[in-house]
Amino acid sequence: MRFIMAEGFLEYLKEWGKIGVFIGKAEFSQDFLDSDNPLSGLPFAVKDNIAVKGLPITCGSRLLEHVKSPFTATAVERLKEKGAFIAGKANLDEFGMGSSTDNSALQRTNNPWDLNRVPGGSSGGSAAAVAAGLVPFALGSDTGGSVRQPAAFCGVVGLKPTYGAVSRFGLVAYASSLEGIGVLADTTERCRNVFAVIRGKDDKDQTSKDAPAEAPPLEEKNKKGMPRTIGVLSTSAIAKAIATPAVQESAESLKRAAQAAALEPEVAEGFEKAKATFADLGYRLVDVEIPSLKYGVPAYYTIATAEASANLARFDSVRYGVRPDWAENPDDLIDKAREAGFGDEVKLRILLGTFVLRSGFQDRYYLRAQRIRAGIRANFEALLGDAEYNQPAQIDAILMPVFPTRAFGRGESSLSPFAQKAADLYTCCANLAGLPALSFPASVEKGLPVGVQLLGRAFAEATLLNIVEDYEKVHPFPHPTGFKAFWDAAS
Numbered sequence: 231m232r233f234i235m236a237e238g239f240l241e242y243l244k245e246w247g248k249i250g251v252f253i254g255k256a257e258f259s260q261d262f263l264d265s266d267n268p269l270s271g272l273p274f275a276v277k278d279n280i281a282v283k284g285l286p287i288t289c290g291s292r293l294l295e296h297v298k299s300p301f302t303a304t305a306v307e308r309l310k311e312k313g314a315f316i317a318g319k320a321n322l323d324e325f326g327m328g329s330s331t332d333n334s335a336l337q338r339t340n341n342p343w344d345l346n347r348v349p350g351g352s353s354g355g356s357a358a359a360v361a362a363g364l365v366p367f368a369l370g371s372d373t374g375g376s377v378r379q380p381a382a383f384c385g386v387v388g389l390k391p392t393y394g395a396v397s398r399f400g401l402v403a404y405a406s407s408l409e410g411i412g413v414l415a416d417t418t419e420r421c422r423n424v425f426a427v428i429r430g431k432d433d434k435d436q437t438s439k440d441a442p443a444e445a446p447p448l449e450e451k452n453k454k455g456m457p458r459t460i461g462v463l464s465t466s467a468i469a470k471a472i473a474t475p476a477v478q479e480s481a482e483s484l485k486r487a488a489q490a491a492a493l494e495p496e497v498a499e500g501f502e503k504a505k506a507t508f509a510d511l512g513y514r515l516v517d518v519e520i521p522s523l524k525y526g527v528p529a530y531y532t533i534a535t536a537e538a539s540a541n542l543a544r545f546d547s548v549r550y551g552v553r554p555d556w557a558e559n560p561d562d563l564i565d566k567a568r569e570a571g572f573g574d575e576v577k578l579r580i581l582l583g584t585f586v587l588r589s590g591f592q593d594r595y596y597l598r599a600q601r602i603r604a605g606i607r608a609n610f611e612a613l614l615g616d617a618e619y620n621q622p623a624q625i626d627a628i629l630m631p632v633f634p635t636r637a638f639g640r641g642e643s644s645l646s647p648f649a650q651k652a653a654d655l656y657t658c659c660a661n662l663a664g665l666p667a668l669s670f671p672a673s674v675e676k677g678l679p680v681g682v683q684l685l686g687r688a689f690a691e692a693t694l695l696n697i698v699e700d701y702e703k704v705h706p707f708p709h710p711t712g713f714k715a716f717w718d719a720a721s
């Protein structure tokens with residue numbers, strides 16, 4: 231039995247109610263299964279775009295505010311089979327669109343490190359729940375960084391698995407070709423245990439796969455005691471990625487995008503500390519460049535909005551969803567329901583998506599973005615080896631920043647919606663390339679955690695977890711003031 235409903239836990243939960251994690255009520259039960267599985271008896275939070283039978287599935291949207299799911303996502307089902315139990319549904323940016331969780335139409339979630347700051351997004355509720363010690367792990371979804379960025383903002387571990395490694399059955403689709411269910415956890419070991427349970431082929435999702443039987447060759451090499459090599463995204467590569475392209479120097483929006491993607495000094499500091507720690511641990515560090523990095527955000531937002539415009543067409547409020555009081559005819563009902571039910575960010579993305587898919591424009595935007603996507607993938611494969619493990623790898627993993635800032639505030643100290651999008655450049659490439667990426671707290675700078683991430687070749691999650699575990703041994707992950715642990719260590 232892992233979770234001891236220790237005295238004081240319910241008060242603790244109430245005390246941390248101020249961060250506003252759960253949509254509806256949290257449910258902590260004391261009837262635990264007793265088994266050998268390390269997850270048995272542990273509570274977990276589920277991002278509210280992942281289905282759990284009988285619980286809300288709001289996706290942070292007014293439109294779905296009163297909807298309950300008639301079935302359960304495969305990842306959740308697998309965790310339940312191992313004895314873990316669902317504590318509650320966690321807040322998110324509406325349909326996973328955003329980087330702050332402030333795009334939720336239903337409630338506000340605060341960062342446990344500083345209640346005046348955002349927890350990051352879109353899996354902000356999941357990250358805040360883990361950071362505050364309300365649950366030891368949570369499920370999130372990552373389409374362009376939504377597990378890793380809130381993990382970085384809240385000082386927890388965030389795993390975005392290889393595309394297809396975890397079934398998407400029961401995940402409400404935003405951009406199907408980019409996204410997957412990911413894990414937020416208090417320790418690397420916990421993250422490993424959760425991933426081991428949720429991963430693998432599922433007949434209900436035809437894009438899900440088991441990992442290839444062969445271990446990545448580099449893992450073999452490492453067993454023989456050779457040093458692991460980490461490719462570090464070099465400062466000059468970062469500078470190139472955010473430099474405004476010369477031809478369009480006058481465009482104000484490009485300049486603003488470049489500013490938004492530049493690392494704030496504290497994040498640069500955390501990144502340097504991570505490099506120094508890996509060097510001390512005996513890793514070989516080499517500078518790498520990813521020339522296509524600077525095209526990541528435009529390609530990501532073209533593809534993500536195109537897919538979102540198609541995926542969100544299903545929300546017409548005919549069979550479920552909030553309906554207008556009055557409508558002239560079925561078309562009018564749909565118009566009115568979507569007008570009242572969707573928030574501004576969602577509407578913006580649906581419009582952008584229909585624009586890039588407009589007949590006659592596909593070559594100009596959508597197909598071009600797909601070509602960039604192929605280029606980004608090729609850049610990564612040249613460094614990490616290919617998905618089939620045929621192409622040799624130069625390095626074991628790539629170390630990159632997660633987000634240019636630490637958790638930002640609201641109002642004056644917030645980032646504009648445009649700046650938030652431009653700042654996705656470090657996270658969205660893993661989604662475009664379908665590769666696994668693991669975000670972890672590198673340091674705490676001026677009272678706020680700084681996360682960094684490791685990217686690996688397809689299905690090499692174990693390599694990333696091993697490396698981060700080495701880091702955690704010398705730098706145990708930090709906690710916000712007031713944090714108490716109510717569960718034993720992972721093993």
Ligand code: GLN
Pocket residue numbers: 326327328329351352371372373374375376377404534654
């Ligand atoms: N910030 C990204 C976006 O707004 C991340 C989304 C996600 O991963 N769900 O699209």
